[in-house]
Amino acid sequence: MSTLKNLNSTHLSAEQIETINTNLGSLETTLSMIVSNLTGDERRKYGSISEQNKLLVNKVNDYAINQPALKSPDVDWDEFTKDFNSRTVLEGLIARLENLLTGINNAKTLHDYDNYQAALDDYAYANYKTGTSSPGFEAKQKELKQFFIRTKKADENQTSE
Known part of the structure; x- marks a missing residue:
């Protein structure tokens, strides 16, 4: 079974990142x-x-x-209207921002997945090179191995098979 790789190979340029950060800063200020x-x-x-x-x-x-x-004289209708209009505008902004956030989170998820799959490939390569006694790979393999700690139960299941 082969693993899908590079699910998201679209990347922002430095200029695009700068523009996004500038615009976010402007939005935050506003x-x-x-x-x-x-x-x-x-x-x-x-x-x-x-x-x-x-x-x-x-x-x-x-x-x-x-x-x-039919309006109540006890209500500040100018303020009511301002609150109503602000609420309407903010709901629209929230919906737009939530859509952007969902898309950004999805893109990040794909980049995370791509990074993780590449890291697994690199770990497998380090394991292979350690077996060939290539210099430097044993230390790398030992460092990376800490992220693959097995539980006793998993180890027992593997030895009983």
């Missing part, structure tokens, strides 16, 4: 005024409104726009 660091207690206290409650907010917003005579 968003810094609205980014909030909530404690665990604050997150539990304020939480995320449920889908049902989002429907309530949306319906209240619809009434505020379409039948303004």
